[in-house]
Amino acid sequence: xxxxxxxxxxxxxxxxxxxxxxxxxxxxxxxxxxxxxxxxxxxxxxxxxxxxxxxxxxxxxxxxxxxxxxxxxxxxxxxxxxxxxxxxxxxxxxxxxxxxxxxxxxxxxxxxxxxxxxxxxxxxxxxxxxxxxxxxxxxxxxxxxxxxxxxxxxxxxxxxxxxxxxxxxxxxxxxxxxxxxxxxxxxxxxxxxxxxxxxxxxxxxxxxxxxxxxxxxxxxxxxxxxxxxxxxxxxxxxxxxxxxxxxxxxxxxxxxxxxxxxxxxxxxxxxxxxxxxxxxxxxxxxxxxxxxxxxxxxxxxxxxxxxxxxxxxxxxxxxxxxxxxxxxxxxxxxxxxxxxxxxxxxxxxxxxxxxxxxxxxxxxxxxxxxxxxxxxxxxxxxxxxxxxxxxxxxxxxxxxxxxxxxxxxxxxxxxxxxxxxxxxxxxxxxxxxxxxxxxxxxxxxxxxxxxxxxxxxxxxx
Numbered sequence: 105x106x107x108x109x110x111x112x113x114x115x116x117x118x119x120x121x122x123x124x125x126x127x128x129x130x131x132x133x134x135x136x137x138x139x140x141x142x143x144x145x146x147x148x149x150x151x152x153x154x155x156x157x158x159x160x161x162x163x164x165x166x167x168x169x170x171x172x173x174x175x176x177x178x179x180x181x182x183x184x185x186x187x188x189x190x191x192x193x194x195x196x197x198x199x200x201x202x203x204x205x206x207x208x209x210x211x212x213x214x215x216x217x218x219x220x221x222x223x224x225x226x227x228x229x230x231x232x233x234x235x236x237x238x239x240x241x242x243x244x245x246x247x248x249x250x251x252x253x254x255x256x257x258x259x260x261x262x263x264x265x266x267x268x269x270x271x272x273x274x275x276x277x278x279x280x281x282x283x284x285x286x287x288x289x290x291x292x293x294x295x296x297x298x299x300x301x302x303x304x305x306x307x308x309x310x311x312x313x314x315x316x317x318x319x320x321x322x323x324x325x326x327x328x329x330x331x332x333x334x335x336x337x338x339x340x341x342x343x344x345x346x347x348x349x350x351x352x353x354x355x356x357x358x359x360x361x362x363x364x365x366x367x368x369x370x371x372x373x374x375x376x377x378x379x380x381x382x383x384x385x386x387x388x389x390x391x392x393x394x395x396x397x398x399x400x401x402x403x404x405x406x407x408x409x410x411x412x413x414x415x416x417x418x419x420x421x422x423x424x425x426x427x428x429x430x431x432x433x434x435x436x437x438x439x440x441x442x443x444x445x446x447x448x449x450x451x452x453x454x455x456x457x458x459x460x461x462x463x464x465x466x467x468x469x470x471x472x473x474x475x476x477x478x479x480x481x482x483x484x485x486x487x488x489x490x491x492x493x494x495x496x497x498x499x500x501x502x503x504x505x506x507x508x509x510x511x512x513x514x515x516x517x518x519x520x521x522x523x524x525x526x527x528x529x530x531x532x533x534x535x536x537x538x539x540x541x542x543x544x545x546x547x548x549x550x551x552x553x554x555x556x557x558x559x560x561x562x563x564x565x
Contacts, residue, residue, distance in 0.1 A: 153277045159388040161284035161312070165305065166384045168291060170449050172300035175377025179368065180241065181305055182380040184250055186361040187236075188257045188309065190354050191228045195258035197353030198224055198346035200265030205480065206345060208269075216338035218331055220346070221262055229254035242302075249306040256313035263320035266328060275323040283316025348484035352475070355488075355495045356468075363502050363515060370506045379512055381449050382457035385441075389433045390465045411546070412481060412539040416531075419473035423527075426469035434462035460516025467520045471527030478534050486534055494526030 166185070170178040199221045206213055233251035236242040242250055260283065267276045287308040294304035321329065367376045383390075410418075437444075438458065445453035478487045498519035505518050 153274070156388065157277050157280035157284060159390075161280065161287065163384055163387055164284070165287060165291070165308070166380070167448050168300075169305055170377065170381055170384075173302065173305075175374045175381065176372075177302060177377070178380055179364070179373035179376035180302055182376060183241065183361060183364050183368070184236070184253075184302075184306060185309070186357055186364060187232050187250075188254050189357040190361060191225060191232060191254045192258045192261040193353040193357050194228055194350045195221070195224045196261045196265055196350075198350035199342075200262050201349040201353070201479070202342045202346035203262075203265060204269045206341060210338070211332050212335055212338035213341060214332045214338070215335045216342040219334070219339070220342060221259070224350075225255045225258035229258070246303045246306060249303055249310060253306050253310035253313065256310050256317065260313040260317035260320065263317050263324070266324060267320060270325050270328060272323070272325065275320075279316045279320040279323065282319045283312040285312075286315045287312030345484065348488045349479060352479070352484065352488040352491050355491050359495045359498055359519070362499060363519070366503060366506060367512050367515065371512050375512045378454060379457055379515060382453050382513075382516070383461050385445065385448070385453055385458060386434070386437065386461040386465060389430055389437070389462070390468065412477075412535070412542045415477055416535055416539055419477050419531075419535075422473040423470055426472075427466055430462065430466050430469055434465070437462070454513040456511070457513040457516055460514065460518075460520065463520040464516050464523075467523040467527075471523045471530065474527055474530040474535060478530055478538075481535070481538060483534055483538065487530060490526050490529050490534070494522040494529075497525070498522035 162185075166178060166181065169181045173181070199217055203217055208214055208217060229251050232254055233242075233247045236250060237244070237247040260279070264276050264279060267273070267279065290308035290311045291300075291304065294300065294308070298304070364376050364380070367379065438455075441453060441455065441458060445451075445458075475487050475491065478484070498521075501518045501521065502515050505514060506512065
């Protein structure tokens with residue numbers, strides 16, 4: 105974690121509620137920390153572009169894996185890469201989102217963020233790599249490479265979150281481009297000196313994340329570089345917010361990894377590779393949704409003036425726009441599938457699997473803006489409970505399909521049902537009542553406990 109905090113800033117507290125949730129400062133044109141700004145439309149384009157670059161990197165690497173190692177190799181790589189995403193989601197949710205929403209310039213909070221930023225990637229990556237070694241998915245050299253890749257993937261994600269919080273989204277694009285370029289160079293080097301292997305691809309990911317993370321630190325605004333000394337006192341506040349966000353962020357990649365393992369046990373690694381190839385084909389659309397979701401989280405966190413009803417209307421518009429975008433893009437991808445699928449992967453892709461992943465992307469678009477808004481409004485534990493329920497439902501549906509002898513290609517369509525239900529619950533049973541209560545408080549002239557904080561924006565106790 106980097107940055108020299110402002111020693112003079114007071115840590116805002118709500119009456120008897122612990123630390124308030126406040127948006128972190130933005131960056132001024134000279135790179136110093138400045139007053140909070142709302143992300144612009146250009147920032148939204150940068151957020152989408154950064155996810156697009158990530159999509160391109162992931163897409164390219166997995167296509168190369170499929171063409172060189174076959175669907176068996178792609179299945180194994182998908183499980184490892186999915187676990188990297190889990191560790192990154194846990195770290196990004198715990199540290200990155202707390203960095204965005206809490207007062208990161210308060211010294212104790214900053215120190216706690218730094219400590220968690222080191223401890224979480226190392227501990228979780230060590231556990232994950234150990235599991236792969238124990239079950240025989242990786243040998244010792246591959247296990248070491250997986251540990252490094254997981255840790256570096258998480259740390260690079262934190263740097264990306266710091267840049268996003270400073271609202272310099274186009275610098276995130278540069279970081280992702282550097283990571284992608286380095287990974288490709290390592291793949292090419294392995295290919296030149298040896299033969300393509302799972303170890304080589306994992307090492308390429310690790311190298312790309314290392315260099316990308318270093319570049320990202322250099323691109324941070326000046327006020328966000330540096331560290332504070334080790335101190336106690338901020339861990340509780342960071343944990344109270346970050347724990348639920350980490351759990352929430354890890355749910356979806358954990359679900360996908362669990363389903364990959366399940367398909368491997370019931371069918372084969374080749375079946376996982378077939379489903380994964382369809383997912384990779386649709387991934388550019390899915391990651392656009394993720395990019396806008398990240399942008400909306402930062403946008404809602406910085407927007408301390410709009411009412412919750414106003415933000416909810418913005419979330420509604422975002423959902424409609426995302427669903428329309430996926431519908432159009434998905435139609436184009438289906439039309440190109442008979443030609444583009446064999447060109448990229450060496451053999452035709454399963455149409456049912458591709459349709460299923462498009463449906464899954466649509467369901468994610470229908471829930472992501474509402475989840476971001478509810479988390480910024482301080483209801484992260486409630487969002488986690490709802491998301492955990494719909495994730496559990498998705499796993500149950502996928503398990504029922506596979507155990508009943510259903511085709512693995514239908515799994516993506518089956519799991520697409522659950523997020524839509526979760527989105528409906530978050531909007532109608534969480535956000536709408538919260539917005540109505542805020543409106544009632546304003547009408548009655550009571551306001552909130554903290555006059556600097558919009559109603560409904562306090563953390564759950």
